[in-house]
Amino acid sequence: MKALVFSDEPKNAMEIITYLRGKMDIDVISQENKELPEYGANTVYFYSNGFVDNLGKFLADYIGKNNYDFIFISSTNMGRELAGILSFKLKMKCMPEIFSFEHKEKNITRRFYHGGKTVVEEESNFKMFTVSPGICEAEKADKKSEVKNLTLEKSDYKIVDVKSKKTAGTDIRNAKVIVSIGRGLGSQENIEKIMPLVDVLHAEISGSRPVCLDYKWLSEDKQVGLSGKKVRPDFYIALGISGQIQHIAGIRGSKTIIAINKDKSAPIFEECDYGLVGDLFTIVPQLVEKLKN
Structure with missing residues (x-):
């Protein structure tokens, strides 16, 4: 064939x-x-x-x-x-x-x-x-x-201007480790509280559709999901993400999915390899301390 x-x-x-x-x-x-x-x-x-x-x-x-x-x-x-x-x-x-x-x-x-x-x-x-x-x-x-x-015929189109979308950092599709945030984070200001985990893992940060498109806590190029980017990291860590199917569609290629959410019935727990039920603002600092040691 x-x-x-x-x-x-x-x-x-x-x-x-x-x-x-x-x-x-x-x-x-x-x-x-x-x-x-x-x-x-x-x-x-x-x-x-x-x-x-x-x-x-x-x-x-x-x-x-x-x-x-x-x-x-x-x-x-x-x-x-x-x-x-x-x-x-x-x-x-x-x-x-x-x-x-x-x-x-x-x-x-x-x-x-x-x-x-x-x-x-x-x-x-x-x-x-x-x-x-x-x-x-x-x-x-x-x-x-x-x-x-190849030699193509001349096009009837002509580029008169190019305006690139605002991006933040590298392409998350190439990342080996991703820390992803959802609405459960509470506010844009709380992002700095999870950055020590991103840094210690040498990870890229991403977010769900509401985080990137609705609230604009992160730029659009960081959105993971059916209408965003599909990622295939070695580790995908979901913080405060409920795990609707549109988001799961973007992370199915991940080798290991780890979820932290205070809602024990969140759909993300049906898809993850490891799940922690609890307050992410309590769990994340503990994880960072363990990883540093």
Whole structure:
């Protein structure tokens, strides 16, 4: 079997290639990145100045002329738009937002459903899929890909200005340890009370949707969850987070989840590996002291 992977974010392409590696031969189209050829694809095609119009035209022509069994598109803003364009142009049905893929007599995929409240497993003969970021942890391969550069037609779009979102620190998706806060923290001023735990663990700080979007205690790029970022740390420590399914959808890839919450019936305790019921402002200083020693 042979698959084409497209992602305008090379990191997502690395994850998809790693996930599919060994199951099928893979070509990938992405923006230039010096590490991408090290993840095991047969051929890596780099493009520049790509927009939905010229990329949509190129991909439709390229897929139409090449016999790929499957098309996997990273579910970014651009990826989702391109998937719609390609579905129309190629008359090809698309299964959206998958986080699991298995090919038997039919394709078996899994994706979150009803806003992340449940997981649906589906059988289909679809050939095109959008893939949720974080499908697995990217790992380099032994072989190196052949690299080719693409020439796209001139786009009708032109960038006249770029205004980056305000970010705070490094990308939490790359963190090995994350300390995450929820409404149970009480106030933005209380963040400084949990920073000694963040510091002693050399962790990144993140938050739930209310913390980042509603109360703005943390910047938007620190939000974890279905509508935020999906993370895969070695340790995820949830402080005062109730654990609604939309948040759990963002942390399922974590190797170890530790929860501290004074509500013993909080849903987070059904998902964590270790849970502590109690006042986080009492427990966190004790943890810090133990870790220092």
